[in-house]
Amino acid sequence: xxxxxxxxxxxxxxxxxxxxxxxxxxxxxxxxxxxxxxxxxxxxxxxxxxxxxxxxxxxxxxxxxxxxxxxxxxxxxxxxxxxxxxxxxxxxxxxxxxxxxxxxxxxxxxxxxxxxxxxxxxxxxxxxxxxxxxxxxxxxxxxxxxxxxxxxxxxxxxxxxxxxxxxxxxxxxxxxxxxxxxxxxxxxxxxxxxxxxxxxxxxxxxxxxxxxxxxxxxxxxxxxxxxxxxxxxxxxxxxxxxxxxxxxxxxxxxxxxxxxxxxxxxxxxxxxxxxxxxxxxxxxxxxxxxxxxxx
Amino acid sequence: xxxxxxxxxxxxxxxxxxxxxxxxxxxxxxxxxxxxxxxxxxxxxxxxxxxxxxxxxxxxxxxxxxxxxxxxxxxxxxxxxxxxxxxxxxxxxxxxxxxxxxxxxxxxxxxxxxxxxxxxxxxxxxxxxxxxxxxxxxxxxxxxxxxxxxxxxxxxxxxxxxxxxxxxxxxxxxxxxxxxxxxxxxxxxxxxxxxxxxxxxxxxxxxxxxxxxxxxxxxxxxxxxxxxxxxxxxxxxxxxxxxxxxxxxxxxxxxxxxxxxxxxxxxxxxxxxxxxxxxxxxxxxxxxxxxxxxx
Numbered sequence: 218x219x220x221x222x223x224x225x226x227x228x229x230x231x232x233x234x235x236x237x238x239x240x241x242x243x244x245x246x247x248x249x250x251x252x253x254x255x256x257x258x259x260x261x262x263x264x265x266x267x268x269x270x271x272x273x274x275x276x277x278x279x280x281x282x283x284x285x286x287x288x289x290x291x292x293x294x295x296x297x298x299x300x301x302x303x304x305x306x307x308x309x310x311x312x313x314x315x316x317x318x319x320x321x322x323x324x325x326x327x328x329x330x331x332x333x334x335x336x337x338x339x340x341x342x343x344x345x346x347x348x349x350x351x352x353x354x355x356x357x358x359x360x361x362x363x364x365x366x367x368x369x370x371x372x373x374x375x376x377x378x379x380x381x382x383x384x385x386x387x388x389x390x391x392x393x394x395x396x397x398x399x400x401x402x403x404x405x406x407x408x409x410x411x412x413x414x415x416x417x418x419x420x421x422x423x424x425x426x427x428x429x430x431x432x433x434x435x436x437x438x439x440x441x442x443x444x445x446x447x448x449x450x451x452x453x454x455x456x457x458x459x460x461x462x463x464x465x466x467x468x469x470x471x472x473x474x475x476x477x478x479x480x481x482x483x484x485x486x487x488x489x490x491x492x493x494x495x496x497x498x499x500x501x502x503x504x505x506x507x508x509x510x511x512x
Numbered sequence: 513x514x515x516x517x518x519x520x521x522x523x524x525x526x527x528x529x530x531x532x533x534x535x536x537x538x539x540x541x542x543x544x545x546x547x548x549x550x551x552x553x554x555x556x557x558x559x560x561x562x563x564x565x566x567x568x569x570x571x572x573x574x575x576x577x578x579x580x581x582x583x584x585x586x587x588x589x590x591x592x593x594x595x596x597x598x599x600x601x602x603x604x605x606x607x608x609x610x611x612x613x614x615x616x617x618x619x620x621x622x623x624x625x626x627x628x629x630x631x632x633x634x635x636x637x638x639x640x641x642x643x644x645x646x647x648x649x650x651x652x653x654x655x656x657x658x659x660x661x662x663x664x665x666x667x668x669x670x671x672x673x674x675x676x677x678x679x680x681x682x683x684x685x686x687x688x689x690x691x692x693x694x695x696x697x698x699x700x701x702x703x704x705x706x707x708x709x710x711x712x713x714x715x716x717x718x719x720x721x722x723x724x725x726x727x728x729x730x731x732x733x734x735x736x737x738x739x740x741x742x743x744x745x746x747x748x749x750x751x752x753x754x755x756x757x758x759x760x761x762x763x764x765x766x767x768x769x770x771x772x773x774x775x776x777x778x779x780x781x782x783x784x785x786x787x788x789x790x791x792x793x794x795x796x797x798x799x800x801x802x803x804x805x806x807x
Contacts, residue, residue: 409733413740421795438704444739445708453792497748500716
């Protein structure tokens with residue numbers, strides 16, 4: 218497909234950890250001339266402008282999107298459909314639209330409803346599997362995507378050129394890009410990310426509800442609990458949106474996990490040491506094999 | 513209570529990560545003259561001898577325990593009662609007996625059954641909350657207990673002097689020592705350690721059972737899942753024993769966690785975003801407060 222795409226004008230809606238890091242990485246790679254930022258917090262946008270993450274704070278959507286090569290939607294996933302509706306009338310036919318949301322099927326359904334076919338030709342849904350429990354432009358870093366996975370889930374009507382261009386830009390950020398269906402994406406992420414977050418949040422609430430003195434209880438907690446619950450420090454708003462937009466798959470994942478936990482509970486209730494050891498061995502083996510393969 | 517206790521002869525049964533690190537830390541502090549090691553793996557004991565963790569490999573229990581100031585039981589908790597039965601006839605009246613097991617009520621019940629009153633006067637059950645997913649003498653390190661918690665759960669018949677002596681030795685290893693009842697210990701550890709281990713092991717098995725290609729699925733997993741499941745790399749034998757010896761309390765903890773998870777599932781099923789966000793906020797708040805307090 219020739220040389221890596223370059224962007225004359227990139228519009229980022231939601232200049233936080235994800236959008237801000239994309240801006241910094243593309244700037245470092247020398248692939249973007251002018252970046253316009255849009256967002257709900259003026260304070261955050263002024264920080265991004267002052268720190269060279271963006272070149273301009275948008276005055277209005279029409280001006281911002283005029284002659285834009287690409288627009289990145291990087292707000293919490295629950296707001297994406299609303300923002301898509303707002304930008305729909307201002308989009309030029311050749312502007313590439315991409316997003317960074319953690320769930321993909323619902324935003325694709327929204328795009329089918331809100332974007333004319335000429336814009337859907339240029340819509341490339343994406344999800345960078347990167348981030349920390351931090352948020353906001355001040356957390357943005359040029360190296361956030363180095364060696365991280367980015368999954369693109371193009372629609373049947375998305376043009377190959379648009380997908381290729383978005384792919385090249387993420388690769389220029391240092392990411393490994395994979396392409397899969399939105400359904401497969403949502404299944405994979407429900408299992409490897411959404412469910413563990415649910416379980417970590419639930420662990421903290423379980424401790425809260427079963428202790429008259431939580432500080433005393435946690436005083437004796439070791440590094441195991443600390444690592445296990447790290448993801449429970451993540452943004453409640455973000456995780457509300459992820460859960461609601463991947464609801465059906467996540468409900469299935471919770472039910473299957475409940476079943477697995479009940480099997481273990483049954484072995485413990487029966488004092489069945491052999492089965493317990495076998496359960497733990499299989500889990501330990503699977504984890505060790507995973508770590509070995511990922512190095 | 514005067515100067516820190518010193519030991520002329522310390523016997524360690526089970527010279528692994530826990531027993532070996534206790535030996536190295538006391539040696540560094542200059543508080544022990546001679547350390548005798550006992551264990552089921554001769555290879556491990558020879559490693560410990562060659563690396564200065566112990567001074568002598570025991571020939572037999574009677575010789576090893578003759579004139580011992582203290583014996584530390586540091587094998588997997590499921591073997592502790594068996595070992596206690598073996599040493600009972602060889603113990604001198606003034607030898608302090610302590611252990612490092614992760615559960616305390618069951619070993620105290622065993623001691624009541626197996627040790628004469630004169631020995632129970634010198635029995636100080638203990639639990640250092642330290643360790644990694646590694647095991648064996650090669651993993652031992654003198655600094656393992658620095659700033660870590662050690663909980664002692666003396667019996668009503670344990671002498672204050674014996675408890676004080678064990679307390680001083682752990683403090684000399686750099687640990688913070690707390691004293692509580694065995695029941696409170698087992699409740700606190702079930703909530704903050706045993707349950708998270710159960711949930712992490714279950715997560716790996718859930719992924720195994722719900723994927724036709726586990727390697728492909730885990731290929732897209734981020735650091736969140738990696739940290740969440742770190743403790744699922746722990747020893748299956750050790751965790752079988754911990755579960756079985758803290759069975760009733762752990763079953764209650766599992767049931768309460770299941771209840772908490774079902775509450776969240778219900779909010780998700782009802783599409784109740786406000787309740788979900790509230791659930792996540794409370795969990796996030798509790799974790800942030802914990803981390804703030806622990807610095």
